[in-house]
Amino acid sequence: MNSIQILRSVLYVLTAAFGGLALWYRQNAAIRSKVAGLIAEAENRYSILSKSGDIKFEWVASRIYQMVPAALRLFIPRSLINTVIQATFDAMENYAGQQLERLAEKEKKDVNEDAI
Secondary structure, three states: OOHHHHHHHHHHHHHHHHHHHHHHHHHHHHHHHHHHHHHHHHHHHOOOOOOOHHHHHHHHHHHHHHHOOHHHOOOOOHHHHHHHHHHHHHHHHHHHHHHHHHHHHHHHHHHHHHHO
């Protein structure tokens, strides 16, 4: 093999690797978006129940698992789906907390300015 063939081979491998990473990132974002939508739907569906976190979680998990093609279920365990759901919920909860903190700081600033 000469150096040009080696460079081409390396280029093909890098192209495939970056293409694979791009597809994984896009699919990961789409999955998280779908999970976030289902979490919001579960919150609305079960809003009248108290202490219904487990019910909501199971509802979302079963909906996501039903979306996975049967052939892929062998490679995607339910525990992985649970992990993705929990990570998405934690991210949503963290974002909501940050927004509440910003709103509280803004309100505090507005009250202080009005008092002056």
